Amino acid sequence: MMINRSIKVLAGAVLGIGLMTGSALAAGDAKELKSVDWHHSGPFGTYDRAQVQRGFQVFTEVCAACHSLKYIAYRNLMEIGFSEEQAKAIAAEKDIEDGPNADGDMFTRAGRLSDKIPSPFPNDNAAKASNGGAYPPDLSLIAKARVGGEDYLYSLLSGYSEDSHGHECGTGTYYNPYFPGSCLAMPSPIADDLIEYVDGTPATVDQMSKDVSAFLTWAAEPKMEERKSMGFKVIIFLLIMSGLLYAAKRRIWARLH
Amino acid sequence: MSFQTDNKLIKWFDDRLPLVSVMHHTFVQHPYPRNLNVAYQFGSILGVMLTLQIVTGIVLAMHYTAHTSLAFDSVEHIMRDVNYGWLLRYMHANGASMFFIAVYLHMFRGLYYGSYKAPREMIWMIGVVILLVMMATGFMGYVLPWGQMSFWGATVITNLFSALPVVGDPIVTWLWGGFAVDNPTLNRFFSLHYLLPFVIFGLVFLHLVALHQKGSTNPLGIEIKGPADYISFHPYFTVKDFFGFAAFGVLFAIFVFWFPNYLGHPDNYIPADPLVTPAHIVPEWYFLPFYAILRSVPDKLLGVLAMFAAIGVLFILPWLDRSRVRSAAFRPQYKWFFWIFALDCIVLGYAGSQPAEGNMLVISRIATIYYFVHFIFLMPVLGWFERPKPLPTSISEAVLAGKASTSAGENA
Numbered sequence: 001m002m003i004n005r006s007i008k009v010l011a012g013a014v015l016g017i018g019l020m021t022g023s024a025l026a027a028g029d030a031k032e033l034k035s036v037d038w039h040h041s042g043p044f045g046t047y048d049r050a051q052v053q054r055g056f057q058v059f060t061e062v063c064a065a066c067h068s069l070k071y072i073a074y075r076n077l078m079e080i081g082f083s084e085e086q087a088k089a090i091a092a093e094k095d096i097e098d099g100p101n102a103d104g105d106m107f108t109r110a111g112r113l114s115d116k117i118p119s120p121f122p123n124d125n126a127a128k129a130s131n132g133g134a135y136p137p138d139l140s141l142i143a144k145a146r147v148g149g150e151d152y153l154y155s156l157l158s159g160y161s162e163d164s165h166g167h168e169c170g171t172g173t174y175y176n177p178y179f180p181g182s183c184l185a186m187p188s189p190i191a192d193d194l195i196e197y198v199d200g201t202p203a204t205v206d207q208m209s210k211d212v213s214a215f216l217t218w219a220a221e222p223k224m225e226e227r228k229s230m231g232f233k234v235i236i237f238l239l240i241m242s243g244l245l246y247a248a249k250r251r252i253w254a255r256l257h
Numbered sequence: 258m259s260f261q262t263d264n265k266l267i268k269w270f271d272d273r274l275p276l277v278s279v280m281h282h283t284f285v286q287h288p289y290p291r292n293l294n295v296a297y298q299f300g301s302i303l304g305v306m307l308t309l310q311i312v313t314g315i316v317l318a319m320h321y322t323a324h325t326s327l328a329f330d331s332v333e334h335i336m337r338d339v340n341y342g343w344l345l346r347y348m349h350a351n352g353a354s355m356f357f358i359a360v361y362l363h364m365f366r367g368l369y370y371g372s373y374k375a376p377r378e379m380i381w382m383i384g385v386v387i388l389l390v391m392m393a394t395g396f397m398g399y400v401l402p403w404g405q406m407s408f409w410g411a412t413v414i415t416n417l418f419s420a421l422p423v424v425g426d427p428i429v430t431w432l433w434g435g436f437a438v439d440n441p442t443l444n445r446f447f448s449l450h451y452l453l454p455f456v457i458f459g460l461v462f463l464h465l466v467a468l469h470q471k472g473s474t475n476p477l478g479i480e481i482k483g484p485a486d487y488i489s490f491h492p493y494f495t496v497k498d499f500f501g502f503a504a505f506g507v508l509f510a511i512f513v514f515w516f517p518n519y520l521g522h523p524d525n526y527i528p529a530d531p532l533v534t535p536a537h538i539v540p541e542w543y544f545l546p547f548y549a550i551l552r553s554v555p556d557k558l559l560g561v562l563a564m565f566a567a568i569g570v571l572f573i574l575p576w577l578d579r580s581r582v583r584s585a586a587f588r589p590q591y592k593w594f595f596w597i598f599a600l601d602c603i604v605l606g607y608a609g610s611q612p613a614e615g616n617m618l619v620i621s622r623i624a625t626i627y628y629f630v631h632f633i634f635l636m637p638v639l640g641w642f643e644r645p646k647p648l649p650t651s652i653s654e655a656v657l658a659g660k661a662s663t664s665a666g667e668n669a
Contacts, residue, residue, distance in 0.1 A: 238507045
């Protein structure tokens with residue numbers, strides 16, 4: 001009975017908070033997001049390595065032209081199933097500015113595992129100047145920094161449409177019903193067969209949008225698998241502990257008359 | 258039965274510095290009413306949460322950098338490169354929310370069972386001070402990651418003080434350490450965020466001294482009359498409280514391991530940008546009822562005053578409540594008004610999460626008025642008009658009568 005009541009109290013508290021934050025986030029007038037059954041969702045979900053690697057390819061060949069990913073280092077690629085040799089090879093393809101050397105000069109060398117993925121522009125103003133005044137945000141945390149997370153990213157990337165339903169977007173902006181305000185400065189970045197997947201998967205807009213969204217989810221939350229598996233152990237421990245303590249409590253309190 | 262030992266060393270030590278006997282008194286023999294129910298679990302849970310926040314916070318501070326150009330990066334460094342840094346940060350951020358869940362339940366317990374009434378006013382008032390310091394600590398902690406909500410939340414909240422006549426603007430400049438929320442603000446918030454938990458720790462100590470002076474209330478609201486009414490803290494409440502920690506831990510773990518960002522705001526994963534205002538600035542969930550009160554008043558100064566009055570009114574609650582009966586179990590009318598008040602607080606919380614316009618503004622105004630009517634009007638008036646039910650003569654009598662009836666029911 002005591003357990004029942006405490007569960008009720010706690011459930012009420014959780015519900016109360018849920019109502020508040022859930023609705024706190026529901027601002028904006030954008031279209032309802034497409035919901036994807038991600039491999040990484042659910043209490044035991046893990047990242048689909050092949051999908052995340054394809055997403056990395058989309059990022060490298062498409063997004064990286066304008067967007068940075070500054071919190072990810074090449075060594076992190078080993079976490080999504082690339083071997084050390086593969087990760088080293090990917091890093092070595094990039095020229096990284098280093099220095100100053102003993103003479104005081106900056107120099108360029110091949111990338112190493114310890115390097116962070118270099119940004120396409122030297123600074124924010126250069127990024128803005130090349131993109132019609134709009135700053136292409138860093139993508140490291142984008143999956144956590146947008147309401148709807150990966151569903152939003154997928155809906156947005158695959159949601160551009162020619163028919164703007166009467167929306168007038170100004171010059172330099174493009175219609176997308178999933179974007180809050182419906183007009184954004186990024187034109188549709190992907191098209192069917194824009195890239196050729198290494199693993200031979202047909203590169204449709206839908207496929208690429210999904211893959212890169214999965215990749216960006218990993219980039220924003222690289223410890224998710226470790227977190228869920230530790231959480232499972234912690235919950236099992238706490239439930240057993242709760243059971244034992246409840247039994248101990250009953251036994252000790254039975255002494256009272 | 259005070260502390261006894263045959264160990265000469267402990268005797269020598271305890272005779273000069275009575276730490277052992279004080280601990281023994283506090284955690285072993287202190288008498289508690291035998292009828293405390295699950296609503297009384299949250300005090301000890303709060304003690305554990307405070308300790309957990311201090312421990313995780315100290316380790317986080319070893320890796321965090323309080324500078325506007327580095328703070329956001331250092332938090333990501335904690336999340337990605339520090340061993341178990343993600344665990345520490347998620348425990349600390351969600352721990353703050355759990356802390357507020359527990360403190361609000363603890364306070365509603367006090368309201369329901371009349372824990373604030375004579376002779377326990379000091380326990381309650383120290384508790385209200387703890388709440389205020391907790392709110393300041395939580396607010397400043399949310400600023401430290403230096404995301405968009407950090408920055409804009411800090412801007413909105415500190416700007417509230419500018420509503421004060423004459424001294425308003427100088428106070429805001431003084432709080433900021435400059436003419437805008439900037440690096441000096443972040444530095445002082447970090448310093449104070451590290452300091453205030455220890456202030457809370459001291460206040461908790463006073464809270465417990467006051468509690469032990471007058472003893473705990475209980476669901477019947479009558480005082481302990483004889484040895485049959487109470488039981489010692491150990492083993493009865495040690496085992497019960499440990500069960501409470503484990504059960505509350507399950508809720509905590511669900512948030513930390515599966516919904517670590519649910520109680521936060523996505524905008525706080527965008528680095529602070531003084532030139533871009535978020536579409537909808539909302540504080541953390543635990544401030545939403547007070548935020549709703551603030552926004553429901555059309556005048557800025559009066560809104561700020563109403564918000565502080567919403568907490569200030571709790572200070573004088575022991576004198577506003579004119580009923581001599583403590584527990585709502587014996588107050589047929591107050592019981593209803595208690596639940597209406599609890600609902601009112603949830604409505605305020607919901608209103609605080611929504612844009613202050615249209616119907617929602619009307620609802621939050623009504624809820625705000627009701628919040629104050631509850632304390633200023635209903636609490637004194639109920640004491641005069643309410644016919645309380647007859648109180649049992651003693652705790653033991655009521656408990657044993659209840660036991661007899663349930664066991665009879667089980668046998669039947």
